[in-house]
Amino acid sequence: MPEPRPRPRSEELYQRAVQLMPAGVNSPVRAFRAVGGTPVFFTKGEGPYLYDVDGRKYIDFCGSWGPLILGHAHPRVVAAVRETAARGLTFGAPHEGEIALAQAMQAANPHLQKMRFVSSGTEAVMSAVRVARGFTGRDIIIKFDGCYHGHADSLLVNAGSGLVTFGTPSSAGVPADFTKHTIVCDLDDVEGFDRAMREHGGNVAGVLIEPVPANNGLLLQRAEFLQYLRKRCAETGACLIFDEVISGFRVAFGGAAQLYQIAPDLATYGKIIGGGLPVGAYGGRSEILDHVAPLGRVYQAGTLSGNPLGMAAGLATLQILRSENIYERLERLGARLESSMNQLFTKHRANASFVRRGSVFWIYLAPGAPPRRAKDLDADSARRFTPLYHELLNRGFYFGPSAYEVGFLCAAHDESHVDALAEAVDAALANGIGI
Numbered sequence: 192m193p194e195p196r197p198r199p200r201s202e203e204l205y206q207r208a209v210q211l212m213p214a215g216v217n218s219p220v221r222a223f224r225a226v227g228g229t230p231v232f233f234t235k236g237e238g239p240y241l242y243d244v245d246g247r248k249y250i251d252f253c254g255s256w257g258p259l260i261l262g263h264a265h266p267r268v269v270a271a272v273r274e275t276a277a278r279g280l281t282f283g284a285p286h287e288g289e290i291a292l293a294q295a296m297q298a299a300n301p302h303l304q305k306m307r308f309v310s311s312g313t314e315a316v317m318s319a320v321r322v323a324r325g326f327t328g329r330d331i332i333i334k335f336d337g338c339y340h341g342h343a344d345s346l347l348v349n350a351g352s353g354l355v356t357f358g359t360p361s362s363a364g365v366p367a368d369f370t371k372h373t374i375v376c377d378l379d380d381v382e383g384f385d386r387a388m389r390e391h392g393g394n395v396a397g398v399l400i401e402p403v404p405a406n407n408g409l410l411l412q413r414a415e416f417l418q419y420l421r422k423r424c425a426e427t428g429a430c431l432i433f434d435e436v437i438s439g440f441r442v443a444f445g446g447a448a449q450l451y452q453i454a455p456d457l458a459t460y461g462k463i464i465g466g467g468l469p470v471g472a473y474g475g476r477s478e479i480l481d482h483v484a485p486l487g488r489v490y491q492a493g494t495l496s497g498n499p500l501g502m503a504a505g506l507a508t509l510q511i512l513r514s515e516n517i518y519e520r521l522e523r524l525g526a527r528l529e530s531s532m533n534q535l536f537t538k539h540r541a542n543a544s545f546v547r548r549g550s551v552f553w554i555y556l557a558p559g560a561p562p563r564r565a566k567d568l569d570a571d572s573a574r575r576f577t578p579l580y581h582e583l584l585n586r587g588f589y590f591g592p593s594a595y596e597v598g599f600l601c602a603a604h605d606e607s608h609v610d611a612l613a614e615a616v617d618a619a620l621a622n623g624i625g626i
């Protein structure tokens with residue numbers, strides 16, 4: 192296992208942070224528990240780079256877990272935030288920025304006939320689930336093992352022991368009663384899903400899925416599976432809910448809905464639509480959204496919802512994404528990295544796969560084809576990943592600190608950055624690291 196390079200200032204700050212915050216962090220994976228060692232503390236992000244408090248520079252492939260598709264501190268996004276901030280940070284009342292961002296989102300996603308802005312992906316999914324229930328008058332939500340939808344109580348669920356069982360809480364502090372209306376199915380399993388629908392179809396309010404599941408590695412789904420969910424939801428009156436918090440404006444301007452040409456009834460967004468500020472959104476068919484208060488009886492609200500800074504950062508980001516043909520560029524970079532990595536895996540006879548959809552990628556260190564279901568993940572892949580993680584960190588590449596987190600390319604990356612990553616992986620594999 193490579194010795195972590197000394198980062199005395201990060202160490203010192205971490206010792207202070209753990210006195211004040213659980214494990215010193217404000218979101219658990221940041222604590223580095225999955226890979227060991229001390230979290231790196233950063234002072235600056237610029238384009239594709241992060242700079243830590245010990246004066247080291249990293250090529251960033253985490254991108255703050257997805258929002259930074261344009262890289263850090265894009266000048267136009269920063270300018271939009273500055274200009275907006277000078278006119279007031281929040282009004283707690285309607286303003287034109289909300290309309291502008293909603294229109295930009297709708298232009299790419301025609302299924303968003305109406306939408307609401309909130310302040311995080313968690314809030315977006317929690318609200319979409321509530322609306323699905325309010326609209327249908329039904330209770331049950333079907334979700335899929337390995338998909339993450341934020342930390343709302345009813346979605347922190349493990350699969351129960353049987354195939355079509357009610358979920359059990361996956362977090363302390365969530366009463367079993369809160370998850371009893373959540374059913375967990377396997378991804379890529381038409382039969383299992385059918386069984387659940389046969390048993391509960393008449394009471395299923397929503398079928399919730401990450402159409403590009405990117406929270407347990409990258410468990411790419413067959414289009415037919417997603418199409419099947421669409422068909423069964425239409426037949427039973429359940430709402431198909433696409434959680435596009437990662438995939439929205441990432442895998443295409445119109446997200447997974449565009450990529451797979453499937454219109455969900457409801458969709459949730461976060462990350463990119465806030466351009467690096469805390470913004471989420473949920474939306475869908477007007478008929479459904481009209482159940483939200485004060486038009487309807489589904490309550491949802493937020494002091495800072497639609498706040499001007501988030502709207503401005505999101506709008507600037509979407510405008511750049513739309514005008515500069517960034518998806519083609521990201522696809523080219525992604526394909527280049529994929530081809531290099533596959534050559535390296537062959538050269539070093541590594542049991543590994545490079546899984547990719549556009550600018551989202553995942554290195555899976557295990558033999559065989561990459562899985563489509565969470566339960567097929569090889570637990571040893573995480574053991575192999577840890578030394579590779581530290582080797583890459585030592586060489587100046589920053590990734591989310593876990594074997595099951597995906598990497599993100601951004602528009603500020605170029606060929607030199609992906610080639611540098613491939614060279615570093617080449618050197619690591621040559622030393623038996625990651626094999």
Ligand SMILES: Cc1ncc(COP(=O)(O)O)c(C=O)c1O
Nearest residue numbers: 311312313339340341436437461
């Ligand atoms: C698919 C998906 N849904 C929801 C969430 C929750 O979003 P947030 O962390 O903004 O609450 C995430 C977070 O990573 C996510 O990846």
